[in-house]
Amino acid sequence: MKLKLSLLLNIVLIAALAFGAYKVVFQGSVEEADDGRTAILVSVPEREFLLSEMRTFLEHVQEIVVAISEDDMSKVEELALKVGTAEIEMVPGPLFAKLPLEFKNLGMDTHKLFDGVAKEALDTGDGKEVTRLLGDLLQNCTGCHAGYRLDIEPAS
């Protein structure tokens, strides 16, 4: 009987650990928001960190569009690399754990697609093709915004 009980406790413990690991790796700290999106619950400075990255994204997209219109492909390359994988800012550990896996993947993919825009600008210098890639990339932005928002977590 005693053995069975400790076995049961072990199973409960392992299940709890697995659930915790699942939450950290896949789900993050989230809740369903009223507008149908998934709200990621973060602290005020964490939200500011992410939003400031976002504004950097948009500023670079704006400058890239201008550079394409001026047919200045070395400028396009330079700008796209500034938001590419080489410039990824380290997400602090506690925030990393709060972000769902899909969100992290989409973020990483967006940086990679900027690398792709830079490469296309360098390799072909074809403004139309670069614009097409930028259009594809912008779907990552709109897709993520449609699915997620950032809410402030309750004070603990």
Ligand code: HEC
């Ligand atoms: C992995 C998900 C994700 C990707 C990819 C993403 N964003 Fe965001 N972005 C967010 C979230 C979440 C917010 C906060 C939205 C909210 O709370 O309503 C946000 C907010 C923003 C804001 C508002 C910033 C502010 O100060 O309020 C801008 C601008 C923005 N994103 C631009 C972009 C651009 C441009 C891209 C693509 C190059 C992009 N984002 C890609 C998730 C993403």
